[in-house]
Amino acid sequence: MSHEDLTQTPLPADGGFEVHLAQRGQTYQVPADQSILRVLSDAGVDLPFACEQGVCGTCLTKVVAGQPDHWDMFLTPEEQAANDQMLICCSRSQTARLVLDL
Ligand code: FES
Numbered sequence: 001m002s003h004e005d006l007t008q009t010p011l012p013a014d015g016g017f018e019v020h021l022a023q024r025g026q027t028y029q030v031p032a033d034q035s036i037l038r039v040l041s042d043a044g045v046d047l048p049f050a051c052e053q054g055v056c057g058t059c060l061t062k063v064v065a066g067q068p069d070h071w072d073m074f075l076t077p078e079e080q081a082a083n084d085q086m087l088i089c090c091s092r093s094q095t096a097r098l099v100l101d102l
Contacts, residue, residue: 006097007066017093021045021102022064036088040102047088047102054090061086062101067094 011017015032019039030039037049037059050058054072062085070080072087079085088100 007095007099009096011069011094012096015092017095018097019093020097020099022099023102030093035090036092036098036100040088045102049089052089054087057087059087059089061088064099064101066098068092068098069094 006018016030018027018029019036020027021040024045026043026045028039028043030036035052037047037052040047041049047061048058050056052059054074057074060074063083067083068080068086069092070086071090071092072080074087075085
């Protein structure tokens with residue numbers, strides 16, 4: 001298992017996961033008590049956002065790999081089920097790694 005694909009691995013028990021930004025080639029650790037948006041903003045990644053409550057859709061981001069855990073009220077159930085986009089201010093991950101188109 002030298003090349004374990006964490007985008008296929010269930011979320012660890014501590015609730016933390018890693019986010020890889022495909023365009024920037026950077027990986028960040030997201031702890032259970034922080035949003036993806038907060039982690040990236042704190043790291044200096046400048047991203048658009050507004051409500052931070054999963055309502056406005058401003059932080060909509062394309063998902064390249066991994067499975068989001070949708071907590072927003074913006075996407076339709078069908079859009080959420082497609083797992084190809086997510087609201088990074090409130091939604092999390094069901095897999096140990098998410099790859100985002102950022
Ligand atoms: Fe409004 Fe994420 S900032 S949905």
